[in-house]
Structures are given as structure tokens and as C-alpha cells.
Amino acid sequence: xxxxxxxxxxxxxxxxxAGGRNLELPEHLKAYKGVWVFLEHxxxxxxxxxxxLLGEARKLADKLGxxxxxxxxxxxxxxxxxxxxxxxxxxxDKAYVMHDPVLLGYRNEPFTKGLTDLVNRYQPxxxxxxxxxxxxxLAGSVATTLATGLTADCTELNIDPASRALxxxxxxFGGSLLCTIMTLAYRPQMATVRPRVMAMPQAQAGRAxxxxxxxxxxxxxxxxxxxxxxxxDANSNRINLPYADVIVSGGKGLxxxxxxxxxxxxxxxxxxxxxxxxPCVQAGWVDAERQVGQTGKTVRPKLYIAAGISGAIQHRxxxxxxxxxxxxxTDANAPIFDFAHYGIVGNALQxxxxxxxAFADHLALRGKAAA
Amino acid sequence: xxxxxxxxxxxxxxxxxxxxxxxxxxxxxxxxxxxPYDLFSLEEALRLKDRFGGxxxxxCMGPPQAEDALRKCISYxxxxxxxxxDRAFAGxxxxxxxxxxxxxxxxxxxxxxxxxVFTGKQTIDGDTAQVGPGIAKRMGLQLLTYVSKIxxxxxxxxxxxxxxxAEGGVQVLKTALPCLVTMLENTNELRxxxxxxxxxxxxxxxxxxxxxxxxxxxxxxxxxxxxxTVVSKVFGPTPRSEKAEMLELDTSSLRDVSLNLLQKIFTRxxxxxxxxxxxxxx
Numbered sequence: 001x002x003x004x005x006x007x008x009x010x011x012x013x014x015x016x017x018a019g020g021r022n023l024e025l026p027e028h029l030k031a032y033k034g035v036w037v038f039l040e041h042x043x044x045x046x047x048x049x050x051x052x053l054l055g056e057a058r059k060l061a062d063k064l065g066x067x068x069x070x071x072x073x074x075x076x077x078x079x080x081x082x083x084x085x086x087x088x089x090x091x092x093d094k095a096y097v098m099h100d101p102v103l104l105g106y107r108n109e110p111f112t113k114g115l116t117d118l119v120n121r122y123q124p125x126x127x128x129x130x131x132x133x134x135x136x137x138l139a140g141s142v143a144t145t146l147a148t149g150l151t152a153d154c155t156e157l158n159i160d161p162a163s164r165a166l167x168x169x170x171x172x173f174g175g176s177l178l179c180t181i182m183t184l185a186y187r188p189q190m191a192t193v194r195p196r197v198m199a200m201p202q203a204q205a206g207r208a209x210x211x212x213x214x215x216x217x218x219x220x221x222x223x224x225x226x227x228x229x230x231x232x233d234a235n236s237n238r239i240n241l242p243y244a245d246v247i248v249s250g251g252k253g254l255x256x257x258x259x260x261x262x263x264x265x266x267x268x269x270x271x272x273x274x275x276x277x278x279p280c281v282q283a284g285w286v287d288a289e290r291q292v293g294q295t296g297k298t299v300r301p302k303l304y305i306a307a308g309i310s311g312a313i314q315h316r317x318x319x320x321x322x323x324x325x326x327x328x329x330t331d332a333n334a335p336i337f338d339f340a341h342y343g344i345v346g347n348a349l350q351x352x353x354x355x356x357x358a359f360a361d362h363l364a365l366r367g368k369a370a371a
Numbered sequence: 372x373x374x375x376x377x378x379x380x381x382x383x384x385x386x387x388x389x390x391x392x393x394x395x396x397x398x399x400x401x402x403x404x405x406x407p408y409d410l411f412s413l414e415e416a417l418r419l420k421d422r423f424g425g426x427x428x429x430x431c432m433g434p435p436q437a438e439d440a441l442r443k444c445i446s447y448x449x450x451x452x453x454x455x456x457d458r459a460f461a462g463x464x465x466x467x468x469x470x471x472x473x474x475x476x477x478x479x480x481x482x483x484x485x486x487x488v489f490t491g492k493q494t495i496d497g498d499t500a501q502v503g504p505g506i507a508k509r510m511g512l513q514l515l516t517y518v519s520k521i522x523x524x525x526x527x528x529x530x531x532x533x534x535x536x537a538e539g540g541v542q543v544l545k546t547a548l549p550c551l552v553t554m555l556e557n558t559n560e561l562r563x564x565x566x567x568x569x570x571x572x573x574x575x576x577x578x579x580x581x582x583x584x585x586x587x588x589x590x591x592x593x594x595x596x597x598x599x600t601v602v603s604k605v606f607g608p609t610p611r612s613e614k615a616e617m618l619e620l621d622t623s624s625l626r627d628v629s630l631n632l633l634q635k636i637f638t639r640x641x642x643x644x645x646x647x648x649x650x651x652x653x
Contacts, residue, residue: 021595021596021598021601023601040538042537042538042539047538105542106537106542107544108504108513108514108516109513109514112508132538133516133535133536133537134537134538136500136501136504137504137516137517139501139504140499140500140501140502140503140504140505140508141507141508141514143466143501143505144466144469144501144504144505144508144509145508147466147599148466148599149464149598149599149600150466150499150501150600151600152497152499152500152501153498153499167603172496172605173382173496177605177606177607177608178605178606178607178608179602179605180602180603180604180605180606181600181601181602181603182600182601182603183599183601184601185599186599224513224546224547225513225515225544225545225546225547226545226546227543227544228532228543228544228545229542229543230540230541230542230543231534231540231541232540233539233540238539245646245650246647270647270650271647271650288556288557294498295493295495302640302642302643303636303640303643313608317608323639323640323643324636324640325615326632326636327615336615337614338614338615339615340615341613341615341616341639342616342617342618342632342635342636343615343616343617343618344618344620344628344632345617345619345620346620346625350625351625351628351629354625354626354628354629355629355632357626357629358626358630358632358633359629359633359647362630362633363647366644367648
């Protein structure tokens with residue numbers, strides 16, 4: 001629901017002139033076939049964004065009549081084959097697996113070489129990566145090395161019917177507008193997508209695929225950057241906004257940082273996370289990890305409660321895919337009411353405690369009834 | 372120590388408005404600012420200069436008026452500023468931009484060898500985070516993105532140790548100079564510009580380089596020609612057909628409105644109530 005972009009308007013193929021550029025695909029690049037997803041994993045798990053991308057990759061490949069493959073790189077003892085098997089369940093047909101001691105823990109140099117080599121060897125026409133700190137670091141490096149186009153933070157991926165090119169739609173100008181970008185004369189066509197922008201696909205049990213083992217051919221002594229240590233975040237400090245089921249967010253309408261405790265209290269009762277708008281983060285009211293929106297996190301919780309948030313487009317693009325959006329704002333004309341499901345025109349400082357109490361009472365009552 | 376800091380002049384996105392009918396950007400009156408993410412890198416560069424001495428050179432690609440953004444950086448304490456400006460750069464995507472900036476950095480390095488290049492984590496108008504990695508790859512620099520802390524810099528051994536924000540934790544990385552660093556936001560606080568430094572900046576001779584002066588011979592690598600990506604369409608977000616169902620406060624008490632809202636939420640999302648109860652018991 002509430003798709004952030006226009007689903008049905010097809011991007012027109014651009015005029016084949018544009019500044020004397022050749023926009024025809026050269027003959028030697030026509031052999032590039034198939035849709036690839038770079039499988040990102042850490043601490044023994046595949047990042048959910050990779051599965052979300054696989055769902056999109058499957059749709060693109062079906063439109064093109066081609067296959068889906070994943071590239072998964074890691075250390076000698078990491079369970080990459082297990083990740084590959086999971087990927088088959090999410091729609092991949094093939095997995096290129098690369099084990100090497102220098103691929104234990106992400107570093108730009110060996111991962112760039114590994115992925116670049118695989119692309120040059122197997123020539124996919126589309127390569128998708130998650131717009132995470134790893135995916136963005138790697139995508140920019142691989143695209144530059146391959147001298148091809150890369151579109152960041154896409155919100156919609158489609159195939160342009162005229163050129164059969166990837167039509168990648170992304171917000172631009174801070175989310176005020178959307179633009180559709182294509183890479184016509186270069187391959188592969190690369191794109192990154194932020195976590196939670198695409199829906200999680202359904203895994204199919206028993207779906208199988210082919211695993212292809214690959215080698216990197218790079219020794220540790222040839223790599224300049226050394227990974228000295230990895231300090232895992234303490235669980236208590238980890239704010240996993242993109243994957244939270246319930247988010248209560250506050251904006252400048254809360255007037256001061258102390259009032260944010262009302263947001264935290266409601267979030268606590270709901271077992272949810274606390275989000276915030278950019279102005280609140282910039283004012284230092286809450287941690288930057290809590291920022292929802294164009295330059296913060298994209299979220300799609302089941303319930304999103306926006307308190308004292310006007311609903312600027314920069315915030316909207318980060319949360320409008322939420323299942324249920326509740327907005328509380330003193331201004332009846334605030335744009336947030338244009339895309340919230342339920343709205344209360346009122347002072348969040350009064351409404352939040354009432355809502356917290358109502359939820360607490362209701363859940364206690366239902367909890368008892370169930371017990 | 373010679374540090375190059377790359378910046379971009381961007382429109383203040385908080386003040387951008389889209390014309391409701393024509394879906395075009397209303398640029399009039401929108402102030403141009405230094406991309407806020409770049410300032411964290413500038414401050415880190417200035418701190419390194421404070422410790423080790425040397426020089427901070429600012430680099431920007433953009434229209435002639437981007438000179439203002441460079442002057443701003445001079446007022447904070449940067450020593451030199453180069454604006455790469457030429458009509459031939461127009462329409463550049465990130466691949467073409469990193470080509471041009473890498474060429475300019477090579478020219479700057481001819482005057483004095485460069486130890487560290489800083490860029491912002493990303494810009495607020497393009498948001499791609501691709502130009503930093505692009506410059507590093509083109510110049511063969513070690514790439515350190517999303518750096519939250521520079522732990523140690525050893526100019527004799529030519530090494531640097533940094534903490535880098537990764538998914539689920541922080542990587543401690545050691546690498547060799549020269550390298551390219553992008554700083555994470557809110558990792559430092561930009562110093563104030565003093566009045567004398569502002570006066571100094573106002574009269575500072577920003578160097579303006581055209582394509583040839585930036586050392587670029589191959590025009591097919593820059594601007595629109597050097598850009599593999601093609602913008603095929605720009606459009607406004609679709610307004611949602613349904614507006615919010617408003618719950619009136621004046622006719623009922625806060626408690627009633629809250630309970631009414633709960634019922635509506637749970638009706639609209641039938642599994643949510645069970646999810647919340649599960650959380651409560653776990």
C-alpha cells in the first residue's frame with residue numbers, strides 16, 4: 001500500500017541525442033544477461049535488505065525473461081552455501097560463492113576486486129546492492145572500477161519497455177521530486193536500495209538453485225588496509241529503526257527535548273522504537289540513529305505515530321509505507337494529514353499521555369483476558 | 372601534512388518547495404549552503420592541521436557562485452581554495468564528477484603532495500555517497516568511509532587508524548597514507564569563524580580552474596558525455612487519494628478519542644493487537 005512512487009506511469013525512453021552522448025548499447029555489452037543481487041551478511045546472518053532486493057530482482061528478471069543470481073563473499077568458514085540455499089528460496093536461480101581468508105569481515109579492497117571480477121566474468125546486466133554502509137562503500141567503488149552507471153537509494157525498480165533498460169526511480173532534491181534514471185549505453189546497470197524500501201518477499205520452501213564456487217586470488221600481504229578489531233554494538237544501544245514494528249516519532253511540535261519523554265513512554269508501552277525528524281536530530285534532541293526520512297532511515301512499521309510532525313516531504317518519503325499512520329498536530333492544515341490514516345488536531349503534549357494510558361489499559365485488560 | 376577537502380555547494384533542502392501545479396522546483400530565494408556533511412570532514416581536517424601543521428586545501432566543482440561556499444571554508448581556517456568551474460562539467464553524474472575531481476586533486480598534488488583527501492559522507496541534494504569512493508578508486512587511495520573517529524595518525528610511518536561505522540558495530544581499520552576519508556555526521560563540532568578570519572575569507576583569492584587547468588584532456592569523460600546515467604523523467608510524488616480520517620477533540624474527551632483511535636487502529640490492522648500483546652509478555 002501507499003507506494004511512495006507512481007507505479008503505473010512508464011518512463012519514456014529519452015531522446016537519443018542528449019549532449020552528443022551515445023545512448024545506444026554497444027554491441028559487446030549486449031551479451032550481459034541476468035539480474036544479480038550482492039548478498040550482504042554479518043554476524044552469521046544475511047541482511048534483510050538482500051532478501052528485499054531478491055524480491056525485486058525476481059520481478060525484473062521475469063520481465064526480462066532472464067535469471068536471478070546472487071554473489072556472496074566471505075571467510076573460509078562462513079556459511080555462504082547456507083546463505084545461497086536461503087537465496088534460492090527467495091527467488092535466486094544461481095549463487096556465485098567466494099570463500100577466502102581475506103574476505104572475512106568487510107574491507108573495500110578485496111570485496112571490490114571480488115565483485116568486480118565476478119561481474120567481468122559472468123556479465124550480469126543488472127547488479128543490485130543494499131544502500132547500507134557496506135553496500136554504498138562497495139557499490140561506489142565497483143561502479144567506478146567498471147565505469148558504469150549507479151543509481152543510489154532507489155524507491156522503485158522497473159524495466160523500461162522501449163529500451164529494456166533498468167528504470168530506477170529515486171527521490172531527488174531532498175525528496176521533493178522523484179526522478180527515473182537509466183543507464184543505457186553501459187553494463188551492468190547498478191542500483192542501491194535502502195533497507196525497508198522494498199517489501200520482504202515470501203520464501204518458497206524447497207526451491208533449489210546452482211552454486212558456483214569462485215576464487216578471489218588475492219593474498220593478505222597485498223592488501224593495504226587491515227581490520228584490527230570489530231566492536232559490536234551493545235544490544236541495549238542498538239536502535240533498529242528500519243525493522244521496528246511500532247514507531248512513535250516526534251517533531252519540533254514537541255517544543256523542547258524534555259517533552260520527548262512522552263514519545264519514549266508511548267513507545268515503551270507499545271514495545272516500539274522512537275523516531276524523530278531531522279530538525280530534532282540537528283538540534284541534538286535525540287540520537288541521529290533515530291532520524292526518519294530522506295537523509296535518515298526508511299521505515300515501514302505496522303504502526304507509525306507522528307507527534308508534532310508537520311509532514312515535510314523529507315520526512316514523508318521515509319515513513320509513508322507504514323501500515324497505519326496516526327498523526328497528532330495542532331495545525332489542521334499540516335501536510336501530515338494528507339497521508340496519515342488517522343489524524344487528531346490537538347496538542348501532542350496532551351494527546352500523547354492520554355494515548356499512552358489508553359494503550360496501557362487496553363493491553364493490560366486484553367493480556368489478562370488471554371491469560 | 373597536506374589535506375584536500377572536497378565540498379559541494381547545495382541548495383538548502385529544508386527550504387526547497389515544489390510548485391504544486393507544475394511540479395517544478397521553486398529555486399528562487401532558496402539559499403545555497405556548504406553541504407552540511409562536508410563540514411564534519413572539514414573540521415576533522417582542521418584538527419589534523421592543528422596537530423601536525425601543514426595545509427588544508429579546499430576543492431569544489433560547480434558554477435562560479437560556488438566560490439562563496441569555498442570562502443566560507445576559508446573563514447573556518449582552510450588555507451587554500453580551488454573552484455573547478457567550466458561549462459564542460461555541466462550535467463555530470465557521480466562517475467563524471469569523480470573523474471573531474473580526481474584530475475583536479477592530481478593537479479593540486481603537483482604543487483604539494485597530498486596525504487589525505489576528505490569528502491562528505493554524502494550530499495543532501497544527491498544523497499548518493501558515490502563521489503568519495505569514486506575519487507579513491509580513480510586515484511588508488513585507500514578508502515575509509517563512515518569514519519566516526521580518527522584514532523591515530525602517524526606521519527613518520529605514514530599510517531592512520533580509524534573507527535568506521537559498520538552494520539551492527541564499529542570496525543577499527545589501519546591503513547596507509549595517502550587515503551580518502553568520509554566522516555560520519557555529528558562526530559565533531561565545527562569551530563566558529565572569527566571576525567578576522569571572516570574578513571580574510573571575504574578577500575581571499577579563490578583559484579578558478581577551467582577544464583584544461585584541472586588537467587583534463589578527454590572531454591568524453593566529463594559532464595554529460597562522461598555520465599553513464601540518463602535522467603529520463605522527473606515528476607512529483609502522487610498525492611494520496613484518501614485523506615486522514617480526523618478524530619475530533621472538541622466533541623469528546625481525550626480518553627474517549629484515544630480509545631476510539633485504538634479500536635480504529637486494531638480494526639485496520641487485525642494482527643497488530645496480538646503482536647503488541649506478544650511483546651508485552653516477552
